[in-house]
Amino acid sequence: MPCGGTGRQENSCRSSGERLGSMLGAGTIGRNGKEPAVKVLLIGSGGREHALAWKLSQSPLLSRLFVAPGNGGTADIAENVTLDVTNHEAVGAFCCAHRVDLVVIGPEAPLVGGLSDALRQAGFDVFGPSQAAAQLEGSKRFTKELCAQKDVPTAAHAYFDRLEDARKHVEDNGVPVVIKADGLAAGKGVTVAMDMATALAALEQIFVDGTPDAGVVIEEYLEGEEVSVFALCNGTDFELFGDARDHKRAFDGDRGPNTGGMGAFSPSGLMSAELTDAICTRIIAPTLAGMQERGTPFYGILYAGLMLTEQGPKLIEYNVRFGDPECQVLMMRLQGDLLEMLLANAKRDMTVPPIRFKKDHALCVVVAAKGYPGPYETGVPINGLPVRLERDQELFQAG
Template structure:
């Protein structure tokens, strides 16, 4: 099979690495790709992901059998619908189903209509009404902008004064419309849970735990993710069973019944509360950096799984995960998620990958001759496997220490919950 992979981050590098191991793969092409992806694929760096016409043209010219969509924005913009209309198989949901990520309000209303456990909420188009709601509910409380916000459209206010002050800020964040969401603060531990879905069939793919805050101790501003590990110990077999029966399967059924079946990977962001799992949000693609740890544990043929989803033939497929643990430590440019410099040189990745069980995934890099340069906020994902989380973490940080990048930083406490420190 000839495959086109859309995206340029660490998630896509991990997918390219795993796809390249498939005996079913003919050629792998990436738009736009990155220097890490280029180890496995022909990268077409000049084509933007927003140019759907050009992507369709590439599919015809290169005889593409399957398109794998990495990031969320093309899905919300309808790239899967466009490809399907041209008779091209695609792994990723159409625009209507992608509203699960594209509109937080859409997801909350779906949960309300189908009894899916989630935080109680209100939706507001008027700032004064939003403030009145906050004064009635008290704090802590959570404010969210609607639409795609790259992980930055949420304010968790621990005091009423903080919440009231944040109302105008959240309205100004924009999103897909003039409304914002205000919901109850859920107590518990967060987990990312991934399932392959082809409309009718739901196949669990594994759990992970992300670290959103920029600095150690879960302090500092929210980011796209500073590290992850898999599996998440809090996500027990019983919690998985409840999540499937109470959250994921009812969601898939609701979309199918509405005539917009979901085909792709459904990423449920969960809070494991004293009452059980509750949905925080849905994403309609693999997480980043969760994808890196999941791909490191996945056994078997990823391409066969993704193709079966695209064809609606997921029933009967199996997912096997290595019993090993995996951890990903993100190295970011100093200043991220605020202002940061681009173009700083990175060295010694080969030395890092000499550590047993380690692979370095490129998230925001570019090549300049023989030099590798930083080209984003989150730049590298140092990913390691081990017999347990402790061994995987030791290997990952050993590799981090070997990388020559004075302008980068990382958290030193990834997986602290799993290790109790």
């Protein structure tokens, strides 16, 4: 992808990135009286991106923060810009015109769509995995195959690309069962079916209402406590980036359909030293090794959704970005300079200060429009919010 349409401009942008990297390595940007020098483009419009923008804006390294498209909350702390993130040429042209030093991609869809690859090819530093590595979230089938290859503990499963075969499998094996659409579904493509009618309806929705190339992963139902664990990954190396628990069901009492997340808290209160070691050595490390062996090393945030069973932790799913709303509680607890961490990772350098979190707990409650995650109205005023927030409270807008 040409940067600005000429080789000279493309080289200029590359030189800017190289200059920035040498300055960061020397530890001079935004320190010892130096002026902040890092321009950041953050992709996304959700509560996750508002939380990331909020934390990035606290960095002494930051000189300018753009958010595309952003929301009403990010408009207060950054510059919202209108960009079609599926148009990689347009995003690259914006980055070149504004001499952007770092692009942070928040949602999964642009990552699976290859935006990070296109921008790196144009010479920009990007926080987020490649399109090939993003298949850890983009395809449940891909992840299951990798787990089998590297002996990562996970639920037993079967994959089907025909409704008739999937239906027969469920009818033959019974319920409870977990039905997962193979591709992206904004956190709403999973059905935990406790009865046959729910299971068959979920299959119908995936194959009849889904894309023409729809596929489904049918998993055994696991029992235990769920926990989300995050890791900042640099190919084969990683550092844990906190843990959280989220609530996915739409209604009180853990009822209703799955959503992208109705609330979260951190820390989870479940992470003993023994459990942490098991997650690192049996799940995250072999996953990164498997990706490296495939020639698709993973860089960025790896989000492991885990079930803590009687046999030990088992992988439920991977996401290739911060969770939403888990990101909000992680950012509230994170100590240190997020921008420095993300920039170093984008430059394939893990020599950043240790990742530390406040010992305090953080809680996020999502306020969603009536009808969510199904059809819902927009443009409805939100009443009853506090005029003034208490200390250590933040209101992150999500659209």
